[in-house]
Amino acid sequence: MAGTREPRTETDAQFIAFRVNGRVVSVSSSPLQRLSRVLREELGLTGTKVGCDAGDCGACTVLLDGDPVCACLVATGQVEGCEVTTVEGLADTSVGARLQQAFLTHGAAQCGACTPGMLVAATALLERNVSPDENQVMDAIGGVLCRCTGYRKIIAAILDVGVKEAGSDGAEAMSPAAGEAVGRRLVRLDGKQKVDGSEIFGADETPANAMAVRAIRSPYHRARFHFGDLAAFVRDHSGIEAVFTAKDVPGKNCYGVISKFADQPVFAEGEARHRGEAIAAVVGEAAAVEALETPDFPVSWEELPPFSDIDAALATGARLIHENRPENILVRGRVVRGDVDKALDAADVVVDAEYETGFIEHAYIEPEAGFARRVGGQIEIQACTQSPYMDRSDIAAILGIAPERVRIIPTAVGGGFGSKLDLSVQPFLAVAAWHLGKPVRMVYSRTESIVSTTKRHPARMRLRGGCSKAGKLLALDFEADFNTGAYSSWGPTVSARVPVHASGPYYVPHYRALTRAVHTNLVPAGAFRGFGVPQAAIAQEQLYDELADRVGMDRLEFRILNSLDDHTPTVTGQVLGEGVGIRACLEALRTKWKAARREAAEFNLNATGALRRGVGVAGMWYGCGNTSLPNPSTVRIGLKRNGRIVLHQGAVDIGQGSNTIVTQICADALGAPIASFDLLSGDTAITPDCGKTSASRQTLVTGKAAQMAGEKLRRAILKLAGACDCASIHFGGGDAGDSDVIVRDGDRSHVLTLGGLPLDEHGYVITSEATFDPPTSPLDENGQGVPYAVFGFGAHMAEIEVDTELGTVRVLKVTAAHDVGRAINPTLIEGQIEGGVAQGLGMALMEEFFPGKGENLHDYLIPSAGDIPPVESILIEDPSPIGPFGAKGIGEQAVIPTAPAILNALHDAIGIRVRKIPATPDRVRAAILAAQKVEARG
Ligand code: FES
Numbered sequence: 001m002a003g004t005r006e007p008r009t010e011t012d013a014q015f016i017a018f019r020v021n022g023r024v025v026s027v028s029s030s031p032l033q034r035l036s037r038v039l040r041e042e043l044g045l046t047g048t049k050v051g052c053d054a055g056d057c058g059a060c061t062v063l064l065d066g067d068p069v070c071a072c073l074v075a076t077g078q079v080e081g082c083e084v085t086t087v088e089g090l091a092d093t094s095v096g097a098r099l100q101q102a103f104l105t106h107g108a109a110q111c112g113a114c115t116p117g118m119l120v121a122a123t124a125l126l127e128r129n130v131s132p133d134e135n136q137v138m139d140a141i142g143g144v145l146c147r148c149t150g151y152r153k154i155i156a157a158i159l160d161v162g163v164k165e166a167g168s169d170g171a172e173a174m175s176p177a178a179g180e181a182v183g184r185r186l187v188r189l190d191g192k193q194k195v196d197g198s199e200i201f202g203a204d205e206t207p208a209n210a211m212a213v214r215a216i217r218s219p220y221h222r223a224r225f226h227f228g229d230l231a232a233f234v235r236d237h238s239g240i241e242a243v244f245t246a247k248d249v250p251g252k253n254c255y256g257v258i259s260k261f262a263d264q265p266v267f268a269e270g271e272a273r274h275r276g277e278a279i280a281a282v283v284g285e286a287a288a289v290e291a292l293e294t295p296d297f298p299v300s301w302e303e304l305p306p307f308s309d310i311d312a313a314l315a316t317g318a319r320l321i322h323e324n325r326p327e328n329i330l331v332r333g334r335v336v337r338g339d340v341d342k343a344l345d346a347a348d349v350v351v352d353a354e355y356e357t358g359f360i361e362h363a364y365i366e367p368e369a370g371f372a373r374r375v376g377g378q379i380e381i382q383a384c385t386q387s388p389y390m391d392r393s394d395i396a397a398i399l400g401i402a403p404e405r406v407r408i409i410p411t412a413v414g415g416g417f418g419s420k421l422d423l424s425v426q427p428f429l430a431v432a433a434w435h436l437g438k439p440v441r442m443v444y445s446r447t448e449s450i451v452s453t454t455k456r457h458p459a460r461m462r463l464r465g466g467c468s469k470a471g472k473l474l475a476l477d478f479e480a481d482f483n484t485g486a487y488s489s490w491g492p493t494v495s496a497r498v499p500v501h502a503s504g505p506y507y508v509p510h511y512r513a514l515t516r517a518v519h520t521n522l523v524p525a526g527a528f529r530g531f532g533v534p535q536a537a538i539a540q541e542q543l544y545d546e547l548a549d550r551v552g553m554d555r556l557e558f559r560i561l562n563s564l565d566d567h568t569p570t571v572t573g574q575v576l577g578e579g580v581g582i583r584a585c586l587e588a589l590r591t592k593w594k595a596a597r598r599e600a601a602e603f604n605l606n607a608t609g610a611l612r613r614g615v616g617v618a619g620m621w622y623g624c625g626n627t628s629l630p631n632p633s634t635v636r637i638g639l640k641r642n643g644r645i646v647l648h649q650g651a652v653d654i655g656q657g658s659n660t661i662v663t664q665i666c667a668d669a670l671g672a673p674i675a676s677f678d679l680l681s682g683d684t685a686i687t688p689d690c691g692k693t694s695a696s697r698q699t700l701v702t703g704k705a706a707q708m709a710g711e712k713l714r715r716a717i718l719k720l721a722g723a724c725d726c727a728s729i730h731f732g733g734g735d736a737g738d739s740d741v742i743v744r745d746g747d748r749s750h751v752l753t754l755g756g757l758p759l760d761e762h763g764y765v766i767t768s769e770a771t772f773d774p775p776t777s778p779l780d781e782n783g784q785g786v787p788y789a790v791f792g793f794g795a796h797m798a799e800i801e802v803d804t805e806l807g808t809v810r811v812l813k814v815t816a817a818h819d820v821g822r823a824i825n826p827t828l829i830e831g832q833i834e835g836g837v838a839q840g841l842g843m844a845l846m847e848e849f850f851p852g853k854g855e856n857l858h859d860y861l862i863p864s865a866g867d868i869p870p871v872e873s874i875l876i877e878d879p880s881p882i883g884p885f886g887a888k889g890i891g892e893q894a895v896i897p898t899a900p901a902i903l904n905a906l907h908d909a910i911g912i913r914v915r916k917i918p919a920t921p922d923r924v925r926a927a928i929l930a931a932q933k934v935e936a937r938g
């Protein structure tokens with residue numbers, strides 16, 4: 001590595017001088033200290049992110065004398081006399097500045113946690129090669145992981161800066177005129193801070209003198225434990241201030257995202273139910289807490305036999321993990337319609353199948369982090385979260401205080417995908433800050449994040465489907481058990497949502513779907529993009545391929561024939577009436593499907609080696625919002641005396657773009673230009689509750705509330721001006737001082753001088769607030785009713801190549817058609833689709849988490865840039881009568897059809913079905929060998 005020196009062996013602090021972003025700095029540090037730590041903690045350059053501290057994620061990439069390096073693997077002593085460039089310094093370089101702009105215009109930054117590392121790696125490439133090709137770009141960023149974007153827009157942005165044009169539609173940097181925001185490819189409003197390194201994530205800010213909090217966690221899947229002398233431990237360890245355990249929880253030592261099922265203790269009492277469960281928290285000076293060796297902590301463990309799978313937990317007479325949950329079943333789900341047994345008996349063709357999927361780790365690049373402080377009788381927690389108001393309720397219960405005395409300040413979220421809906425650092429921070437009256441900070445290591453936070457539910461699914469000779473679906477019988485781990489988390493939601501969706505977006509007249517969430521002694525499974533629907537789609541979409549094959553029908557035409565329309569009832573008896581775009585999505589693939597199948601067949605006909613090609617398709621539907629439960633959002637907007645409009649936007653933007661999309665909707669409803677808006681975040685002290693960022697609900701629910709609030713403010717302004725409904729409003733929007741609003745009503749102009757108007761309780765001239773809760777109804781005992789007001793629909797086609805000797809699968813292209821109702825911001829929607837495809841690809845082919853093994857990003861593999869094929873997005877706009885401007889959700893919809901499309905393509909290529917997903921090379925190869933054996937036996 002150019003310019004580096006051998007690290008010294010001394011561990012004591014020394015002065016080390018080097019240049020950072022062109023400035024000479026001298027730090028007092030151990031020469032062995034990680035450079036990433038020194039940059040962030042000593043120099044305040046928090047643009048350099050830490051995702052793993054192990055060289056696996058690349059989030060910490062900086063330039064060291066022009067070469068990209070992982071700053072977490074570089075000892076500070078090595079950089080003495082060297083030049084270090086971080087993301088904060090890129091704007092000073094021509095290439096860096098152009099890359100930052102290209103990332104904005106291409107929508108290449110979503111959550112932004114990987115963005116600094118990506119930009120730095122790309123800068124290094126373009127400094128050496130002004131005209132890289134796509135493979136060179138993929139090589140250059142291959143060491144930097146992104147969990148959000150699917151890499152395609154990043155690659156396009158980098159190519160765009162090089163001489164070779166990417167040819168991708170970029171987003172608009174300019175603000176459109178009033179009333180013209182919806183449908184435009186606007187640059188995300190929070191984009192600048194993501195590309196210049198100034199975005200504040202959970203670990204990026206801390207009060208001066210904050211003490212560190214570290215959880216002591218069970219090393220066993222199940223164990224009894226006894227504390228030794230905790231007081232002596234504190235006394236004997238310099239710098240350690242306190243140890244907190246269950247007895248120190250002032251309120252309830254219990255929380256959970258669904259209050260009816262809340263069962264998770266802040267600190268386990270007497271017995272840990274899963275590996276990684278916290279039993280205590282040590283608080284003290286950062287150096288002392290960090291230096292602590294876990295064996296020093298006074299606790300004795302007695303390892304106990306765990307239930308490691310659902311069979312053990314379901315065995316007759318099995319001990320109960322929770323006394324109040326017979327048979328270790330947390331909850332059951334059920335949707336039944338018609339007479340499935342009779343219909344299957346009468347069907348011309350019946351197919352049985354069984355599929356299994358494993359735990360999947362969310363692997364967002366930002367591990368959980370935050371800080372807390374006690375302010376008089378209140379507690380303030382600033383942390384990464386997807387659900388500030390839910391956090392507020394749980395923390396209030398844990399501390400035994402009123403929710404109004406808890407303030408949750410969400411930071412930027414470096415990826416969530418469902419797991420940051422649950423509490424992580426917050427309870428430990430709250431208990432410690434409450435007792436000590438001092439600020440405290442907690443930052444999870446990657447391992448801590450993986451061992452203790454929720455995962456995608458492993459599923460075991462059995463299904464039986466039948467159709468007529470003509471290919472009409474007649475019946476589906478579906479059963480699934482989900483391993484929900486030691487605590488409930490979102491297990492009830494998965495159990496309830498899957499039976500509603502396991503038919504897929506097709507008319508299935510006779511249907512039975514039964515689910516169970518089963519407790520084991522493993523890490524809790526929770527929400528992960530789709531709440532169990534992606535697992536169900538893997539089973540149901542492969543079954544439909546088998547049925548189509550059995551009746552000799554084209555697999556795409558089989559789906560088109562059976563697709564739901566506006567007037568056919570769903571499996572819960574709901575008739576949507578409008579906005580059912582699945583047929584349009586499938587039909588949009590028809591020409592490409594025929595061509596791709598022809599090409600694959602030709603390739604295979606001429607193939608002499610080990611490679612074979614296949615094409616697969618899968619459909620999807622997904623209900624936006626909570627299942628048959630209220631989930632309102634409230635949006636407040638205020639008109640200031642200077643003419644600016646303040647949008648209290650409480651939908652936490654976890655990278656998906658709600659800050660931008662909700663503003664686009666609100667702006668057009670009000671008739672104001674985007675440039676007139678100032679955004680306030682989901683801070684519970686200043687912004688009403690917009691619910692959680694999950695279930696693909698924010699565009700629909702918060703967007704609709706924003707539309708209503710915008711329209712209400714418009715009406716209030718028109719009324720004040722005495723103008724008619726058709727009048728246009730022109731906002732002054734001055735940065736400072738008072739301003740006028742001019743209302744034009746035909747030839748007449750009404751001037752509202754805002755400076756002369758009184759301020760209301762919120763400090764605005766006019767405040768408008770609106771709440772929207774999508775209309776649903778409870779499901780009856782057979783699951784019949786209206787679970788969701790709006791569904792999103794989609795279909796993916798995957799083209800793949802299989803190496804039959806190695807068992808490896810390469811995805812060549814994914815074509816993704818999605819009915820989004822109305823594309824509020826096409827660039828952001830494409831970003832969701834591409835990111836969903838990447839996660840679906842990982843789910844199909846590579847990702848499986850085994851609790852107790854591989855608790856890092858080295859062993860747990862997620863797709864890197866080189867794994868992701870080109871993705872062609874086709875946006876269908878079949879408007880929802882309920883959604884804002886017709887819009888529907890896309891976040892979860894995007895991930896659901898990819899895996900089954902790939903798995904169907906695998907069967908198309910080589911005629912095998914892998915029943916345990918992911919279809920890793922060993923499983924594919926084993927299936928090939930098993931098929932060969934069967935064939936040889938004749
Ligand atoms: S933090 Fe350095 S590679 Fe992940």
Ligand code: FES
Nearest residue numbers: 111114146147148
């Ligand atoms: S944008 Fe890459 S990790 Fe979120």
